[in-house]
Amino acid sequence: MSLFRIARSKNEILAHEWMSLRMLWNATKEESKISEERKNLNENTLCEDEVKRIDALFPEVAIWQSGAQEWHDLNTATQEVGRRLLRSQLKTEFPILLALAQQRKLANYDVHAQNATLFSESSADALSQMRAAYLALLDDLQRWFINTRFNRSLRREVAERLLSIGVWVAVIAIAPFIVFFYMFYNNSQMNKAAVGVANGYQLFSSNPVFGLAMVAAFGLLGAYFSRVVMFQGQIATLGFDDVMTSYQALLLYVRLLVGMIGAIVFYFLLRSEIIAGSAFPDLSKLGIGEQVVWKVTAANGVAPVADGTPDPSGLTILMPTIDLAKLLVWSFLAGFSERLVSDTLTQTSAQTNR
Template structure:
């Protein structure tokens, strides 16, 4: 997987280099044709060509391409103008509409001015796509790294149990740790599945912002908070039902479940870990199933940015209505 990723990156770099070389060759050919036609000062064109002798870069290629518009003769200007108009659909809708309205323009001075602006706008669109592509790759790397770290954290209790025979004695900490890391996993998965849609809807500045590691970590923190809030909502009984985990709240319930686990032990039923046979007030009533349900709900809370705010708003409204009545 790592080898294929490296090959893909190298292929992209080679493709980018090839396109840049082609652009330089086209620019040199255009300059040579202008020199041969004598339509512009040879000295000025030579100075322009010398810029292409420096280090290869899209910035230089774009600058030379834009400067060449001022040296086009009338025939070349009209030809390039008509050709460039075929590319206006790549521009934002309103700007593309503006250029389409100028198709019938006949004044060469106006066409030259429009041509300069059109070349600049097309260059801006291409550069914007390049920036978006770069930041999308960076964003994907940052999200994957965050997701993998959360994955390791989530399974660290199981890893420590298998490798070092360590068990969580403080079940309250175990539950909150599991809820928080499940929320982070949900947030990371949400970001991974929505990269493309967010990139398409964002501006260049927004793309730069959301690809930063700080932004991604902030979303992970929100996921952890959502997981913890979901845990406390379920443990408090504010969210209950067949699809929610049950907690032991009274001494009577504790005694009942302790008797059940004793019967299981006498009949040699196995438990996979110590937390599944530990009962106290505030612990899960059915640890194996309850823990799975808790993890699922905390994952969903971290995945959805609207779930927890919606639940809190609903509960606050219910509390307000009951107080008023």
């Protein structure tokens, strides 16, 4: 591993937090040695065993990794030190945590803000209340950071899951086209007289399974796309309940199945002419055919020959017909929208009951 990659793998934030906590603890130990002054302030001195136990919580070398165990150890040490902070330290540290809580928009920030009045008192009872208020705020902040890291991990897990499923969905969506192109090419080579878009019609009508396969594949693609769009919209607020109700692997597979079935049902609604119109495809003109590539001029215009007709370049490309494009778009929408097919079936059923 290069030095650059090693440097990038270190978490300076965690190392700095340990350093700041150590300096705070060292200051507490130094102040605890002034026993007379602490006695006047009604503060108990630290016993030697207590100091050794807390000292043992600190790592001997800097911690650069940022795993769950490392943050847990830091939180434990922070709370142990917080229980033994002096009055002057509490008056300094509490406002800092309170400002952080306000910045992070802690849910119960107002409750902690009310405890700020405790830090103006000087009685012995007030010290214990100050420590309790400080520890309560510290615990809430730590819990907020733990939940934030957990949710961040959940989002990364969902993103990885969607990516892996998306790769397979893309392969499935492309597969019918690859098979169709292969068969179209072989059919064109065997039947040189039948070329152009019409050849695509003939092959498509002679192999209707391609229509159903493309419809199912694009219904699958639409259902997947709906989940990706929803994930993008929720990424900032995605939580555990959202993952459990929408992004578990099994639930994603069910959503893909629903989208595929919806696209197939919509295809048969078109085939039966229950729904029709100019916005819908003419299923007798489905196909993929050869389209001529024309020569162009320097001005990006089609170059005409002497009789005014375009001059072919000698190249052709395979393109879906307009009606096939319409069919695939509607198949995608049938998979994307969970209500498109159900609403269509409801309307159809209502018309038959009149």
